[in-house]
Amino acid sequence: MTDWTLAGLARAIAGGTVSPVEAVQACLDRIARHDARIRSFITVDAEGALRAARRLEAELSVGRPRGPLHGVPLAHKDLCHVTGLPTSCGTKTPAYFSAEVECTAVARLAAAGAVTLGKLNMTELALGPFGDNAHHGDVQNPWKPGHCAGGSSSGSAAAVAAGFALGALGSDTGGSIRLPAACCGVVGLKPTYGRVSRAGAMPLSWSLDHLGPLARTVEDAALLFETIAGHDPADATSSRRGVPYCVRSLDTPVAGLRVGVPENYYGDDVDPEVAAGAVAGARALERAGAVVIPLAVPDPRPLVDGCNVIARAESATIHGRLLRERPEDLQPAVRARLEVGLHLAAHDYLQALRLRARCAREFVRGVFARVDALLVPTIPEPAPALAWAKAGTVEEVVRKMGRFSRLTRPWNGLGLPALSVPCGVTADGRPLAVQIVGRPFDEPTVFRLGRAVERAAGGPVRRPQLA
Amino acid sequence: MNEPDRQPSRDAATLAAAIRRAAADLALAEEPSGFVVALEEGPELRADRD
Numbered sequence: 145m146t147d148w149t150l151a152g153l154a155r156a157i158a159g160g161t162v163s164p165v166e167a168v169q170a171c172l173d174r175i176a177r178h179d180a181r182i183r184s185f186i187t188v189d190a191e192g193a194l195r196a197a198r199r200l201e202a203e204l205s206v207g208r209p210r211g212p213l214h215g216v217p218l219a220h221k222d223l224c225h226v227t228g229l230p231t232s233c234g235t236k237t238p239a240y241f242s243a244e245v246e247c248t249a250v251a252r253l254a255a256a257g258a259v260t261l262g263k264l265n266m267t268e269l270a271l272g273p274f275g276d277n278a279h280h281g282d283v284q285n286p287w288k289p290g291h292c293a294g295g296s297s298s299g300s301a302a303a304v305a306a307g308f309a310l311g312a313l314g315s316d317t318g319g320s321i322r323l324p325a326a327c328c329g330v331v332g333l334k335p336t337y338g339r340v341s342r343a344g345a346m347p348l349s350w351s352l353d354h355l356g357p358l359a360r361t362v363e364d365a366a367l368l369f370e371t372i373a374g375h376d377p378a379d380a381t382s383s384r385r386g387v388p389y390c391v392r393s394l395d396t397p398v399a400g401l402r403v404g405v406p407e408n409y410y411g412d413d414v415d416p417e418v419a420a421g422a423v424a425g426a427r428a429l430e431r432a433g434a435v436v437i438p439l440a441v442p443d444p445r446p447l448v449d450g451c452n453v454i455a456r457a458e459s460a461t462i463h464g465r466l467l468r469e470r471p472e473d474l475q476p477a478v479r480a481r482l483e484v485g486l487h488l489a490a491h492d493y494l495q496a497l498r499l500r501a502r503c504a505r506e507f508v509r510g511v512f513a514r515v516d517a518l519l520v521p522t523i524p525e526p527a528p529a530l531a532w533a534k535a536g537t538v539e540e541v542v543r544k545m546g547r548f549s550r551l552t553r554p555w556n557g558l559g560l561p562a563l564s565v566p567c568g569v570t571a572d573g574r575p576l577a578v579q580i581v582g583r584p585f586d587e588p589t590v591f592r593l594g595r596a597v598e599r600a601a602g603g604p605v606r607r608p609q610l611a
Numbered sequence: 612m613n614e615p616d617r618q619p620s621r622d623a624a625t626l627a628a629a630i631r632r633a634a635a636d637l638a639l640a641e642e643p644s645g646f647v648v649a650l651e652e653g654p655e656l657r658a659d660r661d
Contacts, residue, residue, distance in 0.1 A: 338647065383651065449633060453630050484622045486619065487620045495631065495634040498645070505645065
């Protein structure tokens with residue numbers, strides 16, 4: 145049963161061939177069998193999940209389904225406040241973060257009938273792209289033990305890939321949904337900035353944070369996105385735009401859509417197998433009738449410098465108390481990145497925000513006058529070994545972090561929707577992925593193109609063999 | 612990972628220098644909040660759910 149897609153299981157539950165309790169129990173059994181090795185969960189709420197499943201089963205038996213996710217088992221990054229469960233944010237402190245009300249995205253999923261299995265492992269404070277965590281264990285890549293699951297939503301991607309949960313919430317400040325999705329061979333969406341409420345989730349950088357779904361297929365990710373997107377008065381940055389149908393338009397042909405493939409930056413120093421995967425993705429779209437256009441895009445490096453200033457200043461402000469009072473609790477690289485923000489001037493922070501505004505306006509007006517979407521690799525190399533990611537001085541580790549996330553960070557700076565979709569595997573079995581990047585608030589087109597890439601790659605991706 | 616050889620003020624100075632170069636020619640009218648305006652200025656998509 146854990147080999148089902150989310151949409152397939154939701155249909156089976158709605159049709160009465162699978163019960164919510166059976167679905168939840170199957171996930172809990174699989175977690176019990178395998179997660180001691182994968183380390184994707186920080187908290188498994190077996191009792192709460194089964195209680196919720198029994199209630200949903202009773203509601204279904206009297207013909208009262210809550211919504212499209214009725215009885216579907218999910219799990220969420222341990223920075224989402226879920227009523228009754230602690231939120232460590234990957235730190236040493238079990239209840240580091242709390243909020244007055246439950247995370248809006250989690251509450252919307254529950255209102256649609258989803259069951260929360262528990263809280264998922266992550267990089268400490270969501271600061272790092274590899275998924276290592278000294279407090280809760282390094283999340284292992286289900287495809288390749290000893291290799292990174294990607295971060296910071298490491299547990300979210302690993303749990304979905306391993307079949308522990310049918311979908312998960314993650315957060316993305318510089319690639320933290322898409323990097324682990326790419327490393328673990330699942331689909332991950334960073335929506336448009338403002339599209340999904342961040343209320344009730346630990347902030348890292350107010351200007352760059354996004355919440356979004358990870359799932360096994362593009363359809364599953366679209367279904368989760370439709371459920372969590374839309375205005376929320378509890379989040380001051382939440383857009384008032386209506387949410388378009390995404391699942392319904394998934395199979396609208398992509399013929400005629402113009403897809404840009406950047407000639408600069410996004411192919412520089414990229415692993416040959418990753419580059420070949422991106423070429424295969426572009427060819428798949430061409431075969432589906434899209435028009436692939438090589439083009440030069442604005443150099444993202446000044447924007448990324450600006451985002452680094454913004455992220456450092458905001459994260460040091462948010463987590464300054466922990467940094468001042470218990471710095472020894474933090475992993476060295478996390479502490480080093482946070483401390484930089486204490487040394488930045490207000491003038492530089494404001495200049496970075498102004499620069500970002502200009503970059504976004506010029507990019508949207510310039511690039512999207514020529515194409516409808518862009519296709520670029522998600523990760524510059526396949527999931528690296530955990531030992532390599534953690535080796536070296538703090539300075540060297542921070543440099544590796546910056547290198548690994550260099551293809552995802554520009555899209556946080558620009559606030560554009562970016563979907564990571566699997567597009568094959570390396571010769572030694574590590575997943576490859578591309579990002580589809582769209583116009584602001586045009587998630588439907590991003591999902592349509594992602595579905596075409598997924599189909600061409602033979603998706604959905606099969607499950608990894610767990611020992 | 613080896614013992615930290617942290618250098619936060621030097622890293623901050625490097626970042627600040629980069630942003631000062633990149634932002635040197637910003638127009639006086641450019642505001643920090645212009646980012647959200649840039650995202651929201653496009654047309655609404657049709658077939659909205661709500």
